Amino acid sequence: xxxxxxxxxxxxxxxxxxxxxxxxxxxxxxxxxxxxxxxxxxxxxxxxxxxxxxxxxxxxxxxxxxxxxxxxxxxxxxxxxxxxxxxxxxxxxxxxxxxxxxxxxxxxxxxxxxxxxxxxxxxxxxxxxxx
Amino acid sequence: xxxxxxxxxxxxxxxxxxxxxxxxxxxxxxxxxxxxxxxxxxxxxxxxxxxxxxxxxxxxxxxxxxxxxxxxxxxxxxxxxxxxxxxxxxxxxxxxxxxxxxxxxxxxxxxxxxxxxxxxxxxxxxxxxxxxxxxxxxxxxxxxxxxxxxxxxxxxxxxxxxxxxxxxxxxxxxxxxxxxxxxxxxxxxxxxxxxxxxxxxxxxxxxxxxxxxxxxxxxxxxxxxxxxxxxxxxxxxxxxxxxxxxxxxxxxxxxxxxxxxxxxxxxxxxxxxxxxxxxxxxxxxxxxxxxxxxxxxxxxxxxxxxxxxxxxxxxxxxxxxxxxxxxxxxxxxxxxxxxxxxxxxxxxxxxxxxxxxxxxxxxxxxxxxxxxxxxxxxxxxxxx
Ligand SMILES: [Zn+2]
Numbered sequence: 183x184x185x186x187x188x189x190x191x192x193x194x195x196x197x198x199x200x201x202x203x204x205x206x207x208x209x210x211x212x213x214x215x216x217x218x219x220x221x222x223x224x225x226x227x228x229x230x231x232x233x234x235x236x237x238x239x240x241x242x243x244x245x246x247x248x249x250x251x252x253x254x255x256x257x258x259x260x261x262x263x264x265x266x267x268x269x270x271x272x273x274x275x276x277x278x279x280x281x282x283x284x285x286x287x288x289x290x291x292x293x294x295x296x297x298x299x300x301x302x303x304x305x306x307x308x309x310x311x312x313x
Numbered sequence: 314x315x316x317x318x319x320x321x322x323x324x325x326x327x328x329x330x331x332x333x334x335x336x337x338x339x340x341x342x343x344x345x346x347x348x349x350x351x352x353x354x355x356x357x358x359x360x361x362x363x364x365x366x367x368x369x370x371x372x373x374x375x376x377x378x379x380x381x382x383x384x385x386x387x388x389x390x391x392x393x394x395x396x397x398x399x400x401x402x403x404x405x406x407x408x409x410x411x412x413x414x415x416x417x418x419x420x421x422x423x424x425x426x427x428x429x430x431x432x433x434x435x436x437x438x439x440x441x442x443x444x445x446x447x448x449x450x451x452x453x454x455x456x457x458x459x460x461x462x463x464x465x466x467x468x469x470x471x472x473x474x475x476x477x478x479x480x481x482x483x484x485x486x487x488x489x490x491x492x493x494x495x496x497x498x499x500x501x502x503x504x505x506x507x508x509x510x511x512x513x514x515x516x517x518x519x520x521x522x523x524x525x526x527x528x529x530x531x532x533x534x535x536x537x538x539x540x541x542x543x544x545x546x547x548x549x550x551x552x553x554x555x556x557x558x559x560x561x562x563x564x565x566x567x568x569x570x571x572x573x574x575x576x577x578x579x580x581x582x583x584x585x586x587x588x589x590x591x592x593x594x595x596x597x598x599x600x601x602x603x604x605x606x607x608x609x610x611x612x613x614x615x616x617x618x619x620x621x622x623x624x625x626x627x628x629x630x631x632x633x634x635x636x637x638x639x640x641x642x643x644x645x646x647x648x649x650x651x652x653x654x655x656x657x658x659x660x661x662x663x664x665x666x667x668x669x670x671x672x673x674x675x676x677x678x679x680x681x682x683x684x685x686x687x688x689x690x691x692x693x694x695x696x697x
Contacts, residue, residue, distance in 0.1 A: 195443070221444045221560070247466070247564055249458040250511040251451055263450050265459055265559060275445045275559040284511065288466040304447040
């Protein structure tokens with residue numbers, strides 16, 4: 183699955199969210215230098231080229247850093263917040279589910295899951311590599 | 314190498330503060346007015362002499378315009394760029410440029426907030442960003458916690474080493490009658506405090522206070538005409554690499570690693586020339602990264618560098634002598650207070666916490682989520 187960003191059609195943020203809503207995790211890759219980036223843009227932040235193609239990715243990643251936002255139970259309780267590096271390149275803020283928030287470690291191998299929260303599809307991660 | 318034309322071209326001739334800590338019933342603009350009057354009294358200029366206004370606030374879409382209106386000014390130069398807490402060091406750069414170009418004669422740089430008594434919590438007009446908002450980070454602490462966690466992972470930095478930064482700040486605050494948080498503080502107190510966003514506890518975080526500051530700058534050619542010793546801008550440099558922490562290129566290296574060397578090159582100073590170092594301490598981790606990025610110790614060594622207590626009063630490394638954002642004052646954006654403390658130290662006005670005849674100071678401001686970094690070097694006339 184490949185989607186090219188065009189000069190006049192929907193922008194990269196819209197394209198990324200539409201793919202996510204259809205159950206596909208994609209990343210924007212630069213046609214010129216080949217590198218992925220995140221968040222999606224109309225130009226490559228690495229080399230400045232303007233031809234960008236979304237490709238579906240493995241969802242595999244590594245926890246680059248992690249924190250536990252301490253909240254009262256009434257506010258939803260402790261919450262993990264993580265920065266995850268995609269195997270294909272690019273980093274996103276996300277959350278690791280499936281472990282107590284404080285047990286998420288830097289370096290942990292994780293795999294993306296698409297959830298719907300507050301009415302919108304979002305990417306979270308769970309421990310382990312995709313089967 | 315040719316001397317940069319802005320080196321020593323402008324000077325701070327007046328400085329004032331108001332409402333440091335708590336100022337119940339006074340609005341942010343009231344406090345800006347109070348601080349501006351204090352700064353004018355400090356140098357003997359009149360309000361009507363100000364023809365350049367530089368300000369950023371956390372509540373106004375056109376902050377410098379609103380400040381000028383409140384003060385009843387009709388400035389020729391109005392500059393309100395908001396780079397977060399570093400704004401006022403950046404404003405000093407633009408003020409020096411405007412003064413040098415003859416666009417204005419007397420520049421006011423000011424900031425004020427009543428966010429402790431007015432709102433009771435950290436106030437910001439900052440938008441959320443779609444790429445981070447679904448994960449509900451608490452700004453700014455979560456952004457700094459993510460960097461602290463990574464620094465601990467990469468370099469073995471410990472929570473006790475971070476706590477030392479807060480303890481050292483308190484030793485200075487205890488000598489500053491204006492400081493909001495005074496009294497004993499131990500490493501154990503910091504470690505046992507309520508965790509906000511691991512590894513940062515509430516005692517690893519800056520205060521939420523009221524407070525305002527103002528400085529008056531003129532060109533160097535008239536800076537000796539005022540009652541107090543002029544404090545010259547010897548160097549200034551800025552750089553930013555990202556806005557939100559998820560786009561920060563390297564969680565343990567900031568663009569201070571670029572702004573610092575450039576400011577010091579403009580000033581023509583080395584680390585040994587610096588008698589005072591004022592580093593934005595929004596969290597205990599921030600001075601640790603800045604000590605590394607500004608070249609006071611190698612990358613990764615910041616935790617071990619501070620652990621021996623050298624930052625405490627009498628410890629040999631004069632850092633944040635007002636008590637910093639951690640123990641003196643932090644009304645949302647703190648950068649201006651770095652400059653004011655440096656001015657007061659260089660003039661010898663600091664009472665019990667006064668350093669022994671300092672001549673040169675480095676001030677480093679941080680804005681956003683490690684985003685905007687601005688370094689300024691200030692010095693007395695003999696450093697020109
Ligand atoms: Zn590229």
